[in-house]
Amino acid sequence: MNNEIQTIIEKFKAVRDILKRFSNREKAIEYLVSETKLSKEECSTAYDIIMKIED
Numbered sequence: 001m002n003n004e005i006q007t008i009i010e011k012f013k014a015v016r017d018i019l020k021r022f023s024n025r026e027k028a029i030e031y032l033v034s035e036t037k038l039s040k041e042e043c044s045t046a047y048d049i050i051m052k053i054e055d
Contacts, residue, residue: 009053016050 022028025047032043 012050012053013055016053019047019050 019028019031022031029040029043029047032038032047033040036043038046
């Protein structure tokens with residue numbers, strides 16, 4: 001696998017680990033909104049994608 005892609009996947013895994021610390025999906029999405037300044041819809045989509053990444 002390309003090193004750049006592997007690096008990106010590892011970063012997504014780190015974000016996933018942060019998001020897992022929240023008590024529910026909505027709180028994790030609120031965190032993403034506050035950190036990224038993206039819309040709730042964009043963060044909701046990103047959350048769903050990030051949480052599907054496996055180890």
